[in-house]
Amino acid sequence: MAQDSDLQDVSANDVNELFGAFRKELDARYDLHEKVVKISRDVTIESKRLIFLLHRIDFTAEKLENSLQQAKEKHLFILEKLKKVAVLLKDVDTFQFVRAFSAGLQEFIEATAFMFFIEKCNEVNCENICSIILSMHQVTDFLSFSDETDSSKTVRLEFPVEEYLLGIADVTGEMMRLCINSSASSLGQKDLSKSLSFKLTAYVQALHNAFSIFVHIVDVSQGLRKHFDEKLRTMTANVKKCEDVCYTLRLRGHEMPHDILKATLMEATEK
Template sequence: MTEWNIDQSVAETMAAALQSSVKRVRTMGSTSESSSSSFKDAFGNYADYLNNLNEKRERVIKASRDITVNSKKVIFQVHRISKDNREEVLDKAEKDLAAVTEKYMSKLVKELQGTDFWKLRRAYSPGVQEYVEAATFCKFCRTGTLLNLDDINATLLPLSDPSVEPLQINVLDYLLGLADLTGELMRLAIGRISDRELEYAEEICQFVRDIYRELTLIVPHMDDSSDMKLKMDTMLQSVVKIENACFSAHVRGSEYMSLPGSSEPSSFLLGLSDAGSLFGNTEKRCFSPLLPAERFWTTYRGKFVHVTPSSALLQVTVLPMLGFEGSESVQKAILEWEQFAVVAC
């Protein structure tokens, strides 16, 4: 009996241990299932977040492209400006710019307001830069001044919901757009020179110089300045082109004097007074080093000849091809064109 009692006790102990083991297995199984479910939920949330972010990025890229295209149209409209249609062209350009703000910038603002829009900066930056370029271009052509960043951001505030953080153009995108502006100003200056608006071209030249000078002080201290450094090289080229165009216009314009009854320097030979004001005293050989031997090409009665200002008594030597023969013809030429000399090459 004792032996049997011992075996029964061992059997009961083993049965209890087996039941406990089965309970532990069931508990671990349920814990594993709940843990797996929580991981699935977490990854599902991450997947939804990334999908929503990618969809938003695509919408932002689309809005940025629309802003770029329509801002370029505003810039093209401003380039139609001339002495005769200045107000009309600028009114149309400003109206188009307001339409870009209300129709396309508003979409971008609604997509990015109240969010961490820095994550999507690369997606919307090209459109914002083009918008800044168009807005500053219109402002300069209207007032001759620079549209600052605070004024641009002020136009975007009404587009945002007051209850959330508004989208604001950052300093880097503003400066990148400002760098692009200098290229458009270079094209505008060349066009104004061709329309004989040299003073306006000189104003543009000084404005672009000021922008370039200020940015040369800022760019070296910028953290993310790789894009800006590339644009600084292009900006310098624009400055040089405007300076060369203005200088060439001064030199070419000094070769001509006004026709009788005309106020524009549109024809023929160099006046001595013009040469003196531009190059200094002609007797002291103060001509530009770009002009060889104080002589340069001009036209006289449809012929190409060399022109040299005389020092005291004007002397004229005229080739027979010009139709002058004998002293009487020379005297006639002196009376007809006073204060400059024609020297055949």
């Protein structure tokens, strides 16, 4: 009987120690998750500020370079925050924490794609507009950082392709707004196909066409599938608004006085 009692005490102690280890592991995991969420919130806020900055850019040659320099500095500041996430997750399975930094990552991809377009749009035309669409490979390069403890190693923030697709899909909304806001500057331009509004429309069309293919072949959960379908509907609406602007500029630009045409384009913005 005494021996059985000793065995029960040992067994109880082992169980307590085991569950104590589980508790510590779960607490550490929860703390790590909270740290990543907080940084992701900062990334989301700063990425939105970068987008607002890009919308205020003056596209005249003498002011564009200075504005882009400010945007690049803001972009580097955001990358420093994402580097903190990569360092925090370098010794764990990053994909277990994707939902913790998903919102920030998608906003970063959106802002980066928007900045990349504004930086390169004067170098392309409507025919080769696809060359300045931000690729997943480029995003991966941005999110690869040198390890401060060992300069020969690289710390990467890994993420699934779904995060890239959802982030790049959001940029069509910013493109649509810029297309409408910049349409007035296209009035009187001899070759409208070289105007900013037409390039933006070609960009949005190319993204929409690609996304409408990928949305049906990417293997995702049912919940994420609904999210993809919602993004596709939003993209379709953005394409239509951009095309309406180009239609108004192309077919009615010579029929209507510029003041009335501007008012018509502003009406399209509010719809």
